[in-house]
Amino acid sequence: MRLLLLCVGRAKPGPERDLVERYIGRAAAAGRSLGFSAIELREIDESRARRAQDRKLEEAKAIRAALGGAAQIFACDETGKNISSADFAAQLGGARDSGVATLGLVIGGADGLDPGFRAEARLAIAFGAMTWPHQLARVLAAEQLYRAMTILAGHPYHRI
Template identity: 65%
Template sequence: MRLLLICVGRSKPGPERDLAARYIERAGAAGRSVGFTGVDLCELDESRARRAEDRKAEEAKAIRARLPPGAEVIAFDERGKTLSSRDFARHLGQSRDHGIGAAALIIGGPDGLAPDLRAGAALALSFGAMTFPHQLARIMAAEQIYRVATILAGHPYHRD
């Protein structure tokens, strides 16, 4: 199963971008042993529309254009549910085992995700009740992808 992290907004050079890239690289290496054929980061431009609803709609269109056919969509959204890392690993492992070819994990822009995109996701996840900057959300998502791969591989990175 291919994993794709789709983020609205482009990272500027610096430690945040480097850290996210490092976790994605690690996830790609660790994921090969558990049936993840690749982990890719896709950055999309933020919409410049005036109204938040229009921005979210334009960004949703751009996200949909990048979704692989038949991909399971997992939305990171403040209204999503919280899962433990083990439960998230279990979810992705089951998706892989059911023959889903790709999972697209999406992070919206500053205004969030369009309601129809969020509602159409197979799973909506939240990092908790607190609000985090976009760059930290990207790093946390990338780290969780790496953690999922290590959990599924039985690697000691994750400790209960």
């Protein structure tokens, strides 16, 4: 299964970007032996539309194009479920085991995700009740992808 971390907006060079790249690299290396053929970061340009609703619609269209036709979507959304790392790993493993070819973990733009796009998501998750800057949300998502790979592999990185 191919796993994509899709983020609206471009990350600026710096420690947050470096940390995301490090976790994505670790996740990809760990995931190869677990049936994850690729784990990669993709950035989608922010819309320049004037109205927030129009921006979200344009960004959703670009996300769909980046995902391709039959991809499964996990949306990062402040109204999503708070799930444990083990549950997140189980969701990824379940998607892999059910034959999903591509799964996109999606972080929307500053205005969030289009409600129609969010409704298409198989799972909507939140990183707690607090609001996080986009750069840190990326780090959290990338780290959770790596943690999920270690959980699925039985590696001791994740301790309860």
